[in-house]
Amino acid sequence: xxxxxxxxxxxxxxxxxxxxxxxxxxxxxxxxxxxxxxxxxxxxxxxxxxxxxxxxxxxxxxxxxxxxxxxxxxxxxxxxxxxxxxxxxxxxxxxxxxxxxxxxxxxxxxxxxxxxxxxxxxxxxxxxxxxxxxxxxxxxxxxxxxxxxxxxxxxxxxxxxxxxxxxxxxxxxxxxxxxxxxxxxxxxxxxxxxxxxxxxxxxxxxxxxxxxxxxxxxxxxxxxxxxxxxxxxxxxxxxxxxxxxxxxxxxxxxxxxxxxxxxxxxxxxxxxxxxxxxxxxxxxxxxxxxxxxx
Ligand SMILES: C[S@@+](CC[C@H](N)C(=O)[O-])C[C@H]1O[C@@H](n2cnc3c(N)ncnc32)[C@H](O)[C@@H]1O
Numbered sequence: 001x002x003x004x005x006x007x008x009x010x011x012x013x014x015x016x017x018x019x020x021x022x023x024x025x026x027x028x029x030x031x032x033x034x035x036x037x038x039x040x041x042x043x044x045x046x047x048x049x050x051x052x053x054x055x056x057x058x059x060x061x062x063x064x065x066x067x068x069x070x071x072x073x074x075x076x077x078x079x080x081x082x083x084x085x086x087x088x089x090x091x092x093x094x095x096x097x098x099x100x101x102x103x104x105x106x107x108x109x110x111x112x113x114x115x116x117x118x119x120x121x122x123x124x125x126x127x128x129x130x131x132x133x134x135x136x137x138x139x140x141x142x143x144x145x146x147x148x149x150x151x152x153x154x155x156x157x158x159x160x161x162x163x164x165x166x167x168x169x170x171x172x173x174x175x176x177x178x179x180x181x182x183x184x185x186x187x188x189x190x191x192x193x194x195x196x197x198x199x200x201x202x203x204x205x206x207x208x209x210x211x212x213x214x215x216x217x218x219x220x221x222x223x224x225x226x227x228x229x230x231x232x233x234x235x236x237x238x239x240x241x242x243x244x245x246x247x248x249x250x251x252x253x254x255x256x257x258x259x260x261x262x263x264x265x266x267x268x269x270x271x272x273x274x275x276x277x278x279x280x281x282x283x284x285x286x287x288x289x290x291x292x293x294x
Contacts, residue, residue, distance in 0.1 A: 008036060009262040016205050023161040023210050027110060027137065030159050033208035034111040036263050038090075044251065044267075047121055048092030050155040050183065051285055053239035060247055067183070068096040070238065071152050074231070074289050075179040077101035081149040084108065084173065086138045086166070087156020091118030091131070097152070098130040106148075107133040108141070109156075138166040146175040155285075158185035161210040163217075167225035176294045180227060183235060186286045187212040199273070199282040206270035218286050227290035235285035245275045 012032050016022050022029055041049055045060075052063035053070065071093075077083055079102030085094045088107030098105045109115050118133040136142055138153070138160055151170050160166045170180050187200050191214075200212055213221070215232065222229055235241060248271040257265055277283030 003262070006262040009266050012036060012208070012266075016208055019201070019204070019211070022204065022208065026159065026161050026210055029208040030110050034114060037267055038111075038113060038117075040263050040267055042090060042117070046092060047090045047095065049089050050093070051241065051244040053235055053241065054243040055239050063243065064092070065096050068093045068154075069100050071154070071181045071183060072097050072101045075150055075152060075181040077103050077150050077179070079103060082106070082147070084143070084148045084151040086151060086153040086170065087159070088118060088133065090114050091121045091133060093154050094118065094131050094133070095121065095125055095127055098127055103150070105131045107131065108136040108138070109133070110135065110137055138169060141169045141173050143173045145172055147173045148178065149175060150179045150181070152181040154183045155185055157182065158209050158212060163213055164221040164224055167221045167227065171226045171292050171294070174292045177291050180288075180290045180292070182286065182288045184218075184286050185209075185212055186218065186284050187214050188234075188281055188284045189214050189216060191282045195280065195282045199277040199280050202273040203270070203277050203283055206266065206273050212283070215286055218288060222288060222290050226293055228293040229288060229290045231287065231289040233287055235287045238287060241278070241285065245278050248275050
């Protein structure tokens with residue numbers, strides 16, 4: 001008989017095999033996925049779950065922190081500002097952003113257990129006065145208009161089916177002229193239909209993503225949502241991404257897959273799909289800095 005975890009992974013994989021179900025059931029899929037991988041992700045990657053822009057031989061943790069600081073610097077986030085982190089996960093980036101900028105960060109995530117972990121992490125780091133963490137949906141932000149002085153999102157909008165609606169919501173809660181900084185998974189512009197089928201679809205399926213946008217689609221979504229774009233590029237233009245794939249290679253080569261527990265096997269297969277997509281120039285990461293033009 002299958003263990004409980006194996007059954008839940010099998011149920012998840014059945015659910016996400018249909019791309020329309022990933023769109024339709026976005027909230028459920030995100031919750032299912034992160035409830036399955038949350039603990040394992042934290043044991044391998046701590047409180048920060050995103051790829052990094054490397055500049056040299058720095059460690060994974062240093063690269064993650066430098067990438068978060070880069071977003072702070074590009075956004076001009078500083079003391080006294082009220083910032084929103086959309087899809088904050090278990091809080092690692094918000095901790096760095098609050099410390100490095102001196103701003104107050106509200107982290108918002110759809111998965112209650114991740115928000116709870118972020119709250120505990122903030123208390124352990126004595127960051128409670130500078131951060132708060134709330135359950136919520138990027139597509140229906142529960143904040144009034146003009147509430148924040150800046151916002152950012154790291155590798156979260158890739159999950160969202162209606163990405164334009166997420167940008168519109170960010171625009172609504174930002175005061176006029178406020179920075180919106182993003183760092184997110186994309187489909188590279190040169191990907192063919194065959195590439196999408198072979199490389200992008202497994203990435204989306206194994207990570208519970210709705211779909212990946214191209215850089216061109218990100219541009220259209222930002223502009224249609226009332227933003228003026230100051231920078232929009234592939235993160236590979238800001239530094240070295242290859243180090244991420246090397247790190248994932250080490251993770252996937254940890255042992256024979258048949259012997260891995262079901263949740264770890266799901267992560268390993270997801271990591272293999274990302275590395276294959278990146279090396280085939282199908283999968284990439286976008287960086288943007290935009291401002292509300294209201
Ligand atoms: C890859 S993780 C990145 C987390 C964090 N930004 C980091 O870099 O460590 C993506 C996060 O987006 C969250 N997420 C996905 N869809 C969301 C939505 N519609 N609203 C809020 N959070 C969402 C997930 O729950 C998950 O915590």
